[in-house]
Amino acid sequence: MIPELGHYALVLALALALAQSTVPLIGVRRGDAALMEIARSTAIAQFAFAAVSFAALTASYVMSDFSVENVALNSHSAMPLLYKYTSVWGNHEGSMLLWVLILALFGALFAWFSSNVPLALRASALAAQGWVAAAFYLFILLTSNPFARLPAPPIEGLDLNPILQDIGLAIHPPLLYVGYVGFSMAFSFAVAALLIGRIDAAWARWARPWILTAWIFLTLGIAMGSYWAYYELGWGGWWFWDPVENASLMPWIAGTALLHSALVMEKRGALKVWTILLAILTFSLSLMGAFLVRSGVLTSVHTFATDPTRGVFILLILVVFVGGSLALFAWRAPMLKQGGLFAPISREGALVFNNLFLITACATVFVGTLYPLALEAVTGAKITVGAPFFNLTFGPLIVPVLLAAPFGPLLAWKRGDLLAVSQRLLAAAALAVIALIVTFIVQGRPVLAPLGIACGVFVIAGALTDVAERTGLFRTAPQVALRRAVRLPRSAWGAAFGHLALGVMLIGIIGESQWNTERIVAMKVGDKLALAGYDLSFDGAGQRQGPNYTELFATFTVRRDGKVLGVMEPSKRTFAHRDMSTTEAALKTRGFSQLYxxxxxxxxxxxxxxRAYYKPLVLLIWIGAILMAIGGAFSLSDRRLRVGAPRPAKARAKAALQPAE
Amino acid sequence: MTRKQRRFGLIAGSLAVLGAAVGLILYALTDSIVFFHSPTEVEEKNIKPGTRLRVGGLVSPGTVVKGEKLSVQFEVTDGNKAITVAYTGILPDLFREGQGVVAEGVLEQPGRFYADSVLAKHDENYMPREVADALKKQGYWKDDYDKKPQVPMAGVTGAAQ
Structure with missing residues (x-):
């Protein structure tokens, strides 16, 4: 009964999404406020039904109802309760249900918190959100029904893929999906602006919190996925340039560019058309990510199952939405008014520079990800494009962005003085040079590491310089500086944190990739292993029983200079139901470095x-990502975004209904 | 500067960055891509020793020989031809005889391949896609490769007792 209820709720959600995607637009066309207001109630109701549907599937998992095919294939009664919850989205159908749930959640949140957005813009944006939702409801109902029943239910389920039986599954997909799907709001805003044919700086102010929210979650989601791969897959890598990872990285880069260009639009009214295009592109890349991961064109832990009809359906969604929105853009964008002027050397100019390099870097990732697929489709040749390609292309293009990051916030709007800014950054540059020399003396050999560390130090010191300049630290009394720091707009803190985080992450990446030590050895009980100044002795092995696996573990004592630092216990788990085993790495954190x-x-x-690794500074990679997200949260809490734009005057509200000439 | 000049400057700058990116991509594509071949293709295409490539197929049962210091050698077959793969290191959790693998490395001499990484499947149900295609090409594909393997796990559990 419960699965049928869930299925029915999903159909109702589709019906509501269809109403949401059409009725408000008719209202906009006729200028009928009542019809436009329908968007809000349908968006909220649609979310309620999507939630009922999701709850029904969750209930089936928690109760281990193996008459539901999806549960029988991906669950097991002996599985810990947490994994029964998380395995709801540890499979194709369930993860798509999570996708639409989050999509509906964004629609409902926007409907709830958008009283300050003009009625026509709100109605159009919610309608666009409705189209996206309707497409994905159809996709689930037609090709990936999670509620399908089995005629002869098995007594026991097939268990969840053991690699997914981890706390990571509870955190990584929801965070990532909130990010991916959150960009649908940017898309809906852009489409709404194009439909109405009017756009101004206030648009950026309304859209920016949604873009920021999505970006924060995507940042955390990618970082969490990276850390999960790092400790779960057992070979210590944290980024593989795997197409599925790239699929999440591309919307992130485009979203980062969008955040920056929306800033220009909000403050200066410039780059309007570009920002709209970027909003469309960002969500298009999210959709493409969904296509790459869910269609089965790639084989990966993320793909779960392959079914050609699903691939074709998602490709159809991709083509309709990307093609449709770009066509709308081509048709309507020339009608939008161009914005303010600025000199090349200015804050705007720096942000254009950021956008230019970010989007080009994103394009190289795009080529590297899709070229093998295209080549195979055309010539049948199978190739892999791996880390060397991306290091050669993405690397050189992202370095200018890093080096420019400290300059941007220090430059004035409209017309900046590069010389004065450079002088302010002298201290940061001096620190970078010191870091360069120290790193070079300490480790000698490759030039890449000292340069990378220097670049990271420059970015961090540059971000701190910005805060110091704004608060007048070192120039005024500490109390005054402190008072100014408290009063500083939160968005300034956000920018400082975000940029500082880049430097932190870069230092982590350099440390891990340039100085890591790897040993792969065969050991017997009593053997010792020396690794980067640590001594590991293999004390013994044993076996223990988990809830749905047996675990073979080995005990190592870690010593440094004869002093015992602790015990590490890597293990291998064997899951009898799936006839699979997983590697559970043991990690020992020493400062920002880890033994693995x-x-x-x-x-x-x-x-x-x-396999034994010493990974210097590796934790900085994820600490950087968390700092970045904190920066995003600071910006999001900025008063100007929290309160939103002032309610437009009546005249403006009326003007919003008519296309600009 | 006039608006037109600024716009020109912006477009020229963008084109320069894009041009640099295209150059980087072309350079990287000639240098750092790796082709996938089945053992049959390795032989038919007369691939020169020293070439970096990926080879995939099924691990021929009974050919896995373990040596000193984690060195291991096994044959990879697509049902038609086989190639000997030598590897030093830890094999993936799902490496089994009779199952699909993809090895990346360098062809030492015809018929002998030195791998620096070996990938198996992500879970017990699916074959690496390249391997499935290579097997289909040789008419060696059986539908039951898609299904759950019936072979009980040796290795870890056996050794632990």
């Missing part, structure tokens, strides 16, 4: 293959 141990095969004579 994972087990390979165990031979009959008791020899264990061990």
């Amino acid at each position: 141990l994972s087990l390979g095969e165990v031979e009959p004579d008791g020899t264990v293959a061990v």
Whole structure:
């Protein structure tokens, strides 16, 4: 009964989405406020039904109702309760249901918190949101029904893929989806602006909180996925330039560019058309990510299952939405009025520079991700484009963005003085040079590492310089500076944190990639292993029983200069129901660095293959991502965004209904 | 500067960055892509020793030989031809005889491949897609490769007892 209820709720949500996508537009056309207001109630009701549907599937999982095919294929009664919840989205159908749930949530939140947005803009944006939702409801109902029943229910389920039986599954997909799907709001805003044919600086003010929210979650989602891969896959990599990872990175880069260009639009009224295009592109890249991951053109842990009809359907959604919105853009964009003027050397100019390089870098990722697919479709040749390609293309294009980051916030709007800004950054540059020399003396060899560390230090010091300049630190009394710091707009703190985070992340990346030590050895009980100044001794192995697996573990004692620092216990879990095993790495954190141990095969004579890594500064990579998200949260809490734009005057509200000439 | 000059400057700058990106991409594409071949293709295409490539197929049962210091050697077959793969390191969790693998490395001499990474499937149900295609091409594909393998796990559990 519960699954049928869920299925029915999903159909109702589709019906509401269809109403939401048409009625308000008729209202906009006729100038009928009552029809336009329908967008709000349908958006909220649609979310309610999507939530009922999601709750029904969750209930089926928690109760281990194996008569539901989806549950039978992906769950097991002995699985811990947390994983019963998380396995709802640990499969194709369920993850799509989570996708539409979040999509509906964004629509409902916008409907709820948009009293300050002009009626026509709000109605059109919600209608666009309705189209996207309707397309995905149709996709689920027609190709990926999570509520399908089995005629002969099995007594026991097939269990969830063991790699997914981890706390990571509880966190990574929801965060990532909030990010991916959140960009649908940027898309809906852009489409609404094009439909109405009028756009001004206030648009950016209304759209920016939604873009920021999506961006914060996407940042955290990608970082969490990276950390999960790092500790779960057992070979210590945190980014593989895998097409699925790229699929999430591309909307993130485009979204970052969008955040910056929306800033120009909000403050200066310039770059309007570009911002609209970027909003469309960002969500298009999200959709393309969904296509790459969900259609089965790629094989990966993320793809779950392959079914050609699904691929074709998502491709159709992709073509209709990307093609449709770009066509609308081509038709309506020339009608939008051009915005303010600015000199090349100015805050706007710096942000254009940022956009130019970010989008080009994004394009190289796009080529690297899709070229193998295109080549295979055309010539049949199978190739892989891996890390070397991206290091050669993405790397050089992202360095200018990093170097320019400290300059941007210090430059004045409209017309800036590069010389004066450079003088202010002298201290930061001096610190960078010191870092360069120190790193070079300490480790000698490759030039890349000292340069990278220097660049990271420059970015961090540059971000701090910005705060120091704004608060007048070192120039006024500390109390005055403190008072100014408290009064500083939160968005300034946000920018400082975000940029500082880039530097932190870069230092982590350089440390991990340039200085990591790797040892792969076969060890017997009693053997010792020296690794980057630490001594690991293999004390013994044992076996224990988990809820739905048996675990073979090895115990290592970690010493440094004879002093015992602790015990590490890497293990291998064997899941009988799936006939699979997973590697559980053991991590020991030392400052920002980590020791990493994972087990390979165990031979009959008791020899264990061990992978041991010392990863210097590796934690800075994820700390950087968290700092970035904190920066985003600061910006989001800025008064100007929280309160929103002032309610437009009646005259303006009327003008909003008519296309601009 | 007039508006037109500014716009020209902006467009010229954008084109310069895009041009640089295209140059980087073309350079990287000639240098850092790796082709996938089945053992049959490796032989038919007369691939020169020293070439970096990916080879995939099924691990021939009974050919896995373990040596000293984690070195291991096995044959990869697509049902028609086989190639010997040598590897030093830890094999993935899902590496089994008779199952699909993809090895990336360098062709040492015809018929012998030195791998620096070996990938198996992501879970027990699916074959690496390249391998499935290579097997289909040789008419060696059986539908039951898609299904749950019936072979009980040796290795870890056996050794632990």
